[in-house]
Every structure is written in structure tokens, then in C-alpha cells.
Amino acid sequence: MxxxxxxxxxxxxxxxxxxxxxxxxxxxxxxxxxxxxxxxxxxxxxxxxxxxxxxxxxxxxxxxxxxxxxxxxxxxxxxxAASANAEPVAEFTLAAILFANKRVLDIARLYRERRGRLDWDARFPGFGNYRRVVGIVGASRIGRRVIELLRPFDLEVLVSDPYLREDLGVAQVGLEELVARSDVVSLHAPDLPETRHLLSRPLLAAMRDGATVINTARAALVDQEALTAEVASGRLYAVLDHTEPEFLPADSPLYDLPNALVTPHIAGSLxxxxxxxxxxxxxxxxxxxxxxxxxxxxxxxxxxxxx
Missing domain, CATH: 3.40.50.720 (NAD(P)-binding Rossmann-like Domain)
Incomplete structure (x- = not known):
């Protein structure tokens, strides 16, 4: 203090x-x-x-x-003071969404390796944020703030939450539809018995090739083993601020996968x-x-x- x-x-x-x-x-x-x-x-x-x-x-x-x-x-x-803590988490999520669609991590890595010009469009056709679809799972305090922060951008935003009864100005859809349509799926639901592995192996398999999973909520919301397999295959990307365990073991493949960004629970207030x-x-x-x-x-x- x-x-x-x-x-x-x-x-x-x-x-x-x-x-x-x-x-x-x-x-x-x-x-x-x-x-x-x-x-x-x-x-x-x-x-x-x-x-x-x-x-x-x-x-x-x-x-x-x-x-x-x-x-x-x-x-x-x-x-x-949860609403104050929601602000940096939402800001972190916004940055992760924009960077994911722009393929910033991929391009920075390749630029560092090649030390010269690359044909970005050939390597990442259609990359960028214009008219991309972002799915928000959970109309929580943070989820709603992320939706607000996304309004200035030319993005289509979807939200899935079984408890949502009000109009947030974005399309409310079921979880299955959200994961099938989204270029980025961002998790903002609470950790409850009924939300464990909410993003399950079948739902991960239903995501678009090249889509990104962002988890700034709780690790239990995702079947981490299934997500790791999808990321290791190169089919999906992941930005994870929460993992199981909270600090991954030294031999976790998530540390070294080029299409995974793992941070040690830093999205919240620090x-x-x-x-x-x-x-x-x-x-x-x-x-x-x-x-x-x-x-x-x-x-x-x-x-x-x-x-």
C-alpha cells in the first residue's frame, strides 16, 4: 500500500x-x-x-x-474492486485479439529468423482485422468490457452466455455456432463445475483452421490437453494467461510452440x-x-x- x-x-x-x-x-x-x-x-x-x-x-x-x-x-x-481489475484484463485481451488476427507473433518470429523481407500475403493470406469474427464466451464484467473496447473496430462480434438476458449490441449465439464462426474465441466465463472444459475437444475440433483461443479467465474452462494437441498440429493458435497447473512444468510443449503465447497470469492488475x-x-x-x-x-x- x-x-x-x-x-x-x-x-x-x-x-x-x-x-x-x-x-x-x-x-x-x-x-x-x-x-x-x-x-x-x-x-x-x-x-x-x-x-x-x-x-x-x-x-x-x-x-x-x-x-x-x-x-x-x-x-x-x-x-x-473486481470492476477495476477487469480493465487491464480487457485491455490485455483486446491487444491479444488484434495481434492474433494480424499474425504479429508469426511475422515477428519469421522476420527475426530470416533477417529480411518476406511475402506476408502469400504466407498469411487474408490476415488482418478487417471483418474478422470475434467470439466472446461469457458476458461477464470482463467479457462486456472487451465487447465495449472492440466497438471502434471493423469486426463482427458474437457473444455466448446462457444467462444473458439483455441486448449488448452484438449477436448472441449458441456456443457451437460461436466456435464454428469465429476467427478468435476469447473466454470470459467463471470457473464453475458446469463450465469445466466448456471449450471441449469436440468444440476445439469444430473451430476454423488458423483460429485463435484466448484464455484470460480460468484454465479449467479449456480442455488443455486437447488444445495443446490442436496447437501442436499447427491448426489452431493459443494465447493463454491461465494454464493447468498455473505454472506449467518445464517439459510442457506450450512453451516452445511458435503458435502459442503463454504468460504467467499477468493480464490482471499488477x-x-x-x-x-x-x-x-x-x-x-x-x-x-x-x-x-x-x-x-x-x-x-x-x-x-x-x-
């Missing part, structure tokens, strides 16, 4: 101090918990020692790891981007102080289908 953030926090609230865990912590006078990644669960036992607790403001993404059923039963209001999340959380804390409802409140009913 930077000195600027700490100063603003002190202006908004009477800060009792930091705790690394709840064991032995005196929460008897605590009205708001200001939490971040790694916060332990706020259990019924913790709540018993925090009789005045009314709110949890989370300066990170998902609250599933620490906001328990006991918190909802107590009527505690909860806010999350470095200076963390300040955006802290600023949003402080804004929410200030709203609570002034008796206003959260702008980024978390509702328990939506947690079953969110990250």
Missing part, C-alpha cells in the same frame, strides 16, 4: 491497524473490514468477535474466498495498476462513510455464477 493510499485511507476512516489473520485480533470495535488478496475467511467465529461489523470493502477481485454464508446471514454489505483497485475501494469506503450505497456492491445471489 502506497503512502498516498494510506493517507487517503486515514482521512476516510479511523484505522485500527493491520492484521495478517483473525486469530488473536481485536475486532470488537471494527465496523468495516478493508480486505485484499489472501484475506482469511470471515467465519461465524470471526463475526462473533466483531459484533459491530457491518461492511466488507474488498480492494481486490472475487470475494468468494473470504466472504462466507455467515456474513450474508448477518446482513453485512460487501463491495469488491504493478501500478493495483492503485486503480485501491482507489475504487477507497471510493466505496467513502460512500459508506457518507451513508451512500456501494456502487460496486456484491449480491449473494450472483456469486453462484461469477468468478
Amino acid at each position: 502506497t503512502s498516498e493510499i494510506e493517507s487517503r485511507l486515514a482521512e476516510i476512516a479511523d484505522v485500527q491497524g493491520r492484521v495478517g489473520g483473525f486469530a488473536g485480533a481485536d475486532l470488537s470495535q471494527t465496523e468495516v473490514l478493508f480486505t485484499s488478496w489472501g484475506c482469511p475467511p470471515v467465519t461465524a467465529e470471526v463475526l462473533a468477535g466483531a459484533p459491530r461489523l457491518k461492511a466488507i470493502v474488498h480492494a481486490a477481485g472475487s470475494v468468494k474466498g473470504h466472504v462466507t454464508q455467515a456474513c450474508w446471514e448477518r446482513g453485512i454489505v460487501v463491495s469488491s 504493478g501500478g495498476e493495483l492503485a486503480r483497485m485501491a482507489d475504487l475501494a477507497l471510493d466505496e469506503l467513502d460512500r459508506y462513510r457518507r451513508g451512500l450505497p456501494f456502487l460496486h456492491g456484491v449480491e449473494p445471489a450472483t456469486l453462484s455464477r461469477s468468478a
Whole structure:
């Protein structure tokens, strides 16, 4: 936490101090918990020692790891900075989409190897972003932001989400149609039992030759073994910010395949981007102080289908 953030926090609230865990912590006078990644669960036992607790403001993404059923039963209001974390993920995804259709990785590699001019059009006929089809799987907070960022481009955007009930200004189609039509399939669904291997071996096989899978969501959404086989064959491309395991073993072929870009979970907020999340959380804390409802409140009913 930077000195600027700490100063603003002190202006908004009477800060009792930091705790690394709840064991032995005196929460008897605590009205708001200001939490971040790694916060332990706020259990019924913790709540018993925090009789005045009314709110949890989370300066990170998902609250599933620490906001328990006991918190909802107590009527505690909860806010999350997930929308701030969505921004860099959406930006990363936008760059990946544009680079994928432009075949930037391929051309850069060949240029480095050849050290001279190549016939790009012969090597990559029709490459580029004009009128390409991009499929967004999951109308989540990040998925919706990606759709917004894609609007200025001459792309056809499809979305598939069984829970989507509103018009996002793009064509809503079934998952099978989306993977069959898309040049890029970008995943933005939550990791739930029903979404495990959502992009299955048959659906991967149904994708267009030369299409790209982008996963900035969760590794479990993709049958990674099947995807690796498709990429190794040269038929598909992949941009993966999430893998199973999170850090691939040294002998994984994904490291060396020229049509795969694998990054170690860097799409979300890192470095200076963390300040955006802290600023949003402080804004929410200030709203609570002034008796206003959260702008980024978390509702328990939506947690079953969110990250």
C-alpha cells in the first residue's frame, strides 16, 4: 500500500491497524473490514468477535474466498474492486485479439529468423482485422468490457452466455455456432463445475483452421490437453494467461510452440495498476462513510455464477 493510499485511507476512516489473520485480533470495535488478496475467511467465529461489523470493502477481485454464508446471514454489505481489475484484463485481451488476427507473433518470429523481407500475403493470406469474427464466451464484467473496447473496430462480434438476458449490441449465439464462426474465441466465463472444459475437444475440433483461443479467465474452462494437441498440429493458435497447473512444468510443449503465447497470469492488475483497485475501494469506503450505497456492491445471489 502506497503512502498516498494510506493517507487517503486515514482521512476516510479511523484505522485500527493491520492484521495478517483473525486469530488473536481485536475486532470488537471494527465496523468495516478493508480486505485484499489472501484475506482469511470471515467465519461465524470471526463475526462473533466483531459484533459491530457491518461492511466488507474488498480492494481486490472475487470475494468468494473470504466472504462466507455467515456474513450474508448477518446482513453485512460487501463491495469488491473486481470492476477495476477487469480493465487491464480487457485491455490485455483486446491487444491479444488484434495481434492474433494480424499474425504479429508469426511475422515477428519469421522476420527475426530470416533477417529480411518476406511475402506476408502469400504466407498469411487474408490476415488482418478487417471483418474478422470475434467470439466472446461469457458476458461477464470482463467479457462486456472487451465487447465495449472492440466497438471502434471493423469486426463482427458474437457473444455466448446462457444467462444473458439483455441486448449488448452484438449477436448472441449458441456456443457451437460461436466456435464454428469465429476467427478468435476469447473466454470470459467463471470457473464453475458446469463450465469445466466448456471449450471441449469436440468444440476445439469444430473451430476454423488458423483460429485463435484466448484464455484470460480460468484454465479449467479449456480442455488443455486437447488444445495443446490442436496447437501442436499447427491448426489452431493459443494465447493463454491461465494454464493447468498455473505454472506449467518445464517439459510442457506450450512453451516452445511458435503458435502459442503463454504468460504467467499477468493480464490482471499488477504493478501500478493495483492503485486503480485501491482507489475504487477507497471510493466505496467513502460512500459508506457518507451513508451512500456501494456502487460496486456484491449480491449473494450472483456469486453462484461469477468468478
